[in-house]
Amino acid sequence: MSPRFFISVLIGILAVHLMPAVADSSQWETSLVQIEANRHKYEAFQPWSRRTSSNTKFGVVVEGNQIVTTADYLFDHTVLRVQKGGRGAWYEATLKWIDYHANLAVMTVKQTSFWDGLTPVTFANPVPATGEARLVRWSDGRLEVRRLEINRLRLGRGALTYVDLPKLELDSEINGAGWSEAIVHENKVIGLTSAQSRSKCTAVPSFFIQSVLDAVAEDDFRGLGYFNFYWKRAENPAVLDYLQLPGNKRGVIVTEIIAVPGHESVIRPKDILLEVDGFEIDISGDYNDPEYGKMMLERLATRGHWAGDKIPMTVWRDGASMEIAFELVKADYEKEYLPSARFDRPPAYLMAGGLVFQPLSEPYLKGWGAEWKRRAPVRLVRLKERSATETDSGCVVLSLVLPDPYNLGYQNYRNLALESVNGRQVSNLHDLRQALDHPQDAFHVIEFMPGAATRKMILDAQLLQNATQRVMSNYRLPTDYVDVMAESAP
Secondary structure, eight states: HHHHHHHHHHHHHHHHSOOOOOTHHHHHHTTEEEEEEEEEOSSSSSSEEEEEEEEEEEEETTTEEEEOOOOTTTTEEEEEEEEEEHHHHHHEEEEEEETTTTEEEEEESSSSGGGTTOOOOOOOSOOOOSEEEEEEEEEEEEEEEEEEEEEEEEEEEEETTEEEEEEEEEEEOSSSSOOOOOETTTTTTEEEEEETTTTTEEEEEEEHHHHHHHHTTTOOOOOOOOOOOOEEEEHHHHHHHHHTOOOTTTOOEEEOOOOOOBOOOOOOOOEEEETTTTOOOOOEEEEEETTTTTEEEGGGSSSSTTTTEEEEEEEETTTTEEEEEOOOOEEOOSSSSOOEEEEEEEOOOOEEEEEEEOOOOOHHHHHGGGGGGHHHHHHHHHHGGGGOOHHHHHEEEEEEEEEOOOGGTTTOOSEEEEEETEEEEEEHHHHHHHTSOBBBEEEEEEEEEESOSSSEEEEEEGGHHHHHHHEEEHHHHOOEEEHHHHOOOO
């Protein structure tokens, strides 16, 4: 055979693997939509400043004239629009339901003509843990279908939460993915993409999506629950012997309880966790999932359960086996000492005499960019390790000082964590506002946490109100106080 023949065969093989797959693509033309989300984007260090931002992502049509997509980039939205068929008219959409911890959202379109010709998708359950899949999305008015290789199903930190969730990992050379594109296999959706890093895509698996949708439809979605404790592998036989565990080496050792305001844990440090929800736990912290094999025990918190459910556990404590019922803690940003996120509300701040105070949060720290853990002030980053308590629920920082004669000498102070104001502990802006109503001998005494460049500021209380009004006028601030959470509190 001639070299030309072999070259033609090689080109054909490469075409099969590298060109976009088009077989059965017509099925998805009536099931996929594009979503345009216009939203506010706030400045971390000037919370009164905002600009508009627009992102395009994708969604899939489901039963009941609804569209399912990931929750990412829908926060703080002003207008939502959807488009079917890859081109043509845009329709105004309404957000029906969203949960950022689950990273899922449901929207609809009131205009009935939009739904003409659209076909609901079917979610796969279970999902394949290996093999080939396809990514489907609209691109410049045409349906683009790309091959991916399913790498594995694993447990990992969710895209918008601190809870460990199931993730589908896929390998592909596709560019610009992670915008809720549909991952399909054998005419069913097996996931919606949530991120891409180099040649790897991550997707929310379909079985998790379906379980959430079912719970929402039955009005039984109570939020994601999680285990608020740390554990370590029981790989050292001497440790298990010390804790007097007889028989085969098994289970993991609870090392620390994560304090959550309003929740009292029934599990204790040094407990050996032997069984969770009827599944035996091995010395690596895995259980044998009947569908997906070895998975980390954290998966059991979201495997058919929601926040508030009581999970049966078997623990070894004080030389004896014990049955306990562990109540799943609800994932809630506001129960963190430094909240991981604050969505769908403007940033809170209080300005007094040119001093700008803000609640310390991860979004604030992210104002230092993608490498915020390295670039932000170390003393503030370390506060992320704290757990909230009933008496110490959070932290407020002096973020910057807007120069004014009233604060002369303090104008360079910034990023200082408050400890107290006028002798009163400050955990939030409401505390701060009340403390400013009680000056000490006609002065405001502001004290900062240890490690700050300065420990104390003293200001004339009688001049504060006039200074605040002057700063608002000079810097054109819309208000001196924003705190939606305090305003909505009963």
